[in-house]
Amino acid sequence: MCPHVLLFPLPIQSPINSMLQLAELFCLAGLQVTFLNTNHNQQLLYRHTNVESRFKQYSKFQFRTISDGLPKDHPRSSLLFGELITSLQAVAEPFLREILLGVTEPAVTCVIPDGLFYYAVDICNEVGVSVISFDTISPCCLWVYLCFPKLIQNGDIPFKGNDLDVLIENVPGMEDLLRRRDFPFYRLTNCATDLYCQLALKEIQSIPRSHGLILNTFEDLDGPLLSLIRSHCPQTYAVGPLHLQLKTRLADKRMSSSNSLWEEDHSSIQWLDAQPTESVIYVSFGSLATLTKKEMLEFWHGLVNSGIRFLWVMRSDLLREEEFSHQFVKELAAGCKERAYIVSWAPQEKVLSHPAIGGFLTHSGWNSTMESIVERKPMICWAVYVDQRVTSRFVGEVWKIGLDMKDICDRDNIEKVVKDLMVTNKEKLKKSVDKLSMLAEISVGEGGSSYNAFEYLVDDIKKLGR
Numbered sequence: 001m002c003p004h005v006l007l008f009p010l011p012i013q014s015p016i017n018s019m020l021q022l023a024e025l026f027c028l029a030g031l032q033v034t035f036l037n038t039n040h041n042q043q044l045l046y047r048h049t050n051v052e053s054r055f056k057q058y059s060k061f062q063f064r065t066i067s068d069g070l071p072k073d074h075p076r077s078s079l080l081f082g083e084l085i086t087s088l089q090a091v092a093e094p095f096l097r098e099i100l101l102g103v104t105e106p107a108v109t110c111v112i113p114d115g116l117f118y119y120a121v122d123i124c125n126e127v128g129v130s131v132i133s134f135d136t137i138s139p140c141c142l143w144v145y146l147c148f149p150k151l152i153q154n155g156d157i158p159f160k161g162n163d164l165d166v167l168i169e170n171v172p173g174m175e176d177l178l179r180r181r182d183f184p185f186y187r188l189t190n191c192a193t194d195l196y197c198q199l200a201l202k203e204i205q206s207i208p209r210s211h212g213l214i215l216n217t218f219e220d221l222d223g224p225l226l227s228l229i230r231s232h233c234p235q236t237y238a239v240g241p242l243h244l245q246l247k248t249r250l251a252d253k254r255m256s257s258s259n260s261l262w263e264e265d266h267s268s269i270q271w272l273d274a275q276p277t278e279s280v281i282y283v284s285f286g287s288l289a290t291l292t293k294k295e296m297l298e299f300w301h302g303l304v305n306s307g308i309r310f311l312w313v314m315r316s317d318l319l320r321e322e323e324f325s326h327q328f329v330k331e332l333a334a335g336c337k338e339r340a341y342i343v344s345w346a347p348q349e350k351v352l353s354h355p356a357i358g359g360f361l362t363h364s365g366w367n368s369t370m371e372s373i374v375e376r377k378p379m380i381c382w383a384v385y386v387d388q389r390v391t392s393r394f395v396g397e398v399w400k401i402g403l404d405m406k407d408i409c410d411r412d413n414i415e416k417v418v419k420d421l422m423v424t425n426k427e428k429l430k431k432s433v434d435k436l437s438m439l440a441e442i443s444v445g446e447g448g449s450s451y452n453a454f455e456y457l458v459d460d461i462k463k464l465g466r
C-alpha cells in the first residue's frame with residue numbers, strides 16, 4: 001500500500017513551523033503527505049508566506065483544513081489557549097474518524113499528531129491506523145512530564161511550602177539540577193483540576209500507545225535524556241534540528257522558508273546590515289508568551305542602560321494586562337533611536353544568522369532555542385511557562401550556552417546579564433555554542449544521527465500498513 005502520512009499540528013506558530021518542515025522532508029523522501037491545518041491558520045499562512053506555491057511543486061502533497069471550532073472574531077490569544085484546544089478537539093475527533101474510515105485515495109497509513117493530541121492516538125488505535133506522535137516541546141521537559149505520575153505519587157507536586165529553590169529529587173538524571181522554579185507548572189496547586197497538568201498526563205499516557213515518537217533534537221545535545229525517554233518509548237526518532245535537516249537536504253540549500261502566521265518585517269535586516277559585527281542583541285519572546293507592562297519597562301531600561309544595541313520583536317499581544325499601545329512603543333523607541341529597533345514580527349532565522357547579531361534574549365521556546373544553537377548565538381533566558389522553564393535551566397547549567405535570568409526581572413539585573421552575554425562572558429559562551437552548532441550540523445549530514453533517524457522514520461512509515 002502506498003504510504004500516506006497525515007500530519008496534524010497544534011494550531012500555534014512553533015508546532016506549525018516544525019510540522020511543515022517535517023512535511024517537506026517527507027515530500028523530498030517521496031511520501032504522500034496530507035497536512036491538516038485550521039482554516040484560521042491556513043489563511044494566515046497563505047497571506048504571509050509563499051507556502052502555497054512552495055508546496056505546489058510536490059505532486060503528492062495536499063493541505064486539508066478544518067474549523068478550530070471558535071467564532072471568526074474570537075481573539076485566539078495565548079491566554080485562551082485552553083479554549084482553543086478544547087474547541088478544536090470537538091471538531092477534529094469526528095473529522096479524523098471520517099478521514100481514516102472513509103474512502104481516501106490513497107488511504108492514510110500513518111497519522112503524526114502533535115503530542116498534545118492524545119485523542120488522535122486513541123482514534124488511530126480504535127480504527128487500526130498507525131500513529132507516531134510528534135512532541136514539539138523540549139525533550140528535557142517531556143522527560144519531566146514522563147516523571148509526573150511518580151512525582152504526584154511521592155507528594156513532590158504540588159509543592160509544599162513556598163521555597164522555589166528546593167531541588168526536585170525524583171526526576172532521574174536531573175537530581176542536582178531541577179529546582180521548583182525550573183518546573184513546568186511551578187505555580188501548580190492541584191493536579192486534578194489544572195488543565196495543563198491534566199493535558200500533560202494525557203500526553204504521556206498516549207506515548208506508549210503510539211508506534212513511535214518524533215523529537216526535534218539531536219543525540220549530541222540530548223543523548224542522556226533520549227535514553228531515559230526510550231525506556232518509555234523505544235522507537236524515539238531524534239531528527240532535529242529539523243530546519244537544518246531540511247536546509248541540508250534541499251538541493252538549493254535555501255534557508256528553510258518562512259512559515260510565519262504574522263507578516264515578517266524585513267526592515268529589521270536592513271537595520272542589521274548597518275550595525276557592526278556581533279554588536280546587537282536580538283530580543284523576542286516567541287509567539288505566545290506575554291509580559292506585564294512593568295516587566296516590559298524593566299527589560300527596556302535594562303537594555304538601554306547596558307549600552308548594547310538591540311532589535312526587539314514586540315508583538316501586538318505581548319502585553320498581558322493591557323491593550324498594547326503603538327503610541328507607547330513609538331515613544332519608547334524615540335528615546336533610543338540610534339541603538340534600538342522595534343518590529344512586530346521578524347524573519348527570525350534570517351535575523352539569527354545575521355553577522356550583526358551577537359546574542360539572543362529569548363523566552364526559551366524550543367524552536368527559538370534550536371535556531372539559536374544552529375546560528376551559534378548564546379542566549380539570555382527569560383522563561384515564562386511550561387517547557388521554557390526546564391529548557392532555560394539546561395541552557396544555563398547543562399549546555400552552558402547562555403544565562404538563565406529565572407524570575408529576576410529588574411533593570412539592574414537585565415543590564416548586568418546583557419553585558420555579561422555580550423561582553424564579559426562572550427568568549428566562553430560562544431565556544432560552547434559553537435561546539436554544539438558544529439555537532440548539530442554533523443548530525444543532519446549524511447550518516448549523522450539525525451539524518452539516519454529520519455531515514456529510519458521514513459522506512460518505518462513505509463512498512464506500516466493498515
Ligand code: UDX
Nearest residue numbers: 013014137286287288313345346348365366367368388
Ligand atoms: C510555543 C511555546 O511557547 C514553547 O514553550 C514551546 O517550546 C513551543 O511552543 P513559541 O512561543 O511559538 O512556542 O516559541 P518557539 O518555539 O520559540 O517558536 C517560535 C517560532 O516563531 C520560531 O520558529 C521562530 O523562528 C518564529 N518567529 C518568532 C519568527 O519567525 N519571527 C518572530 O518575530 C518570532
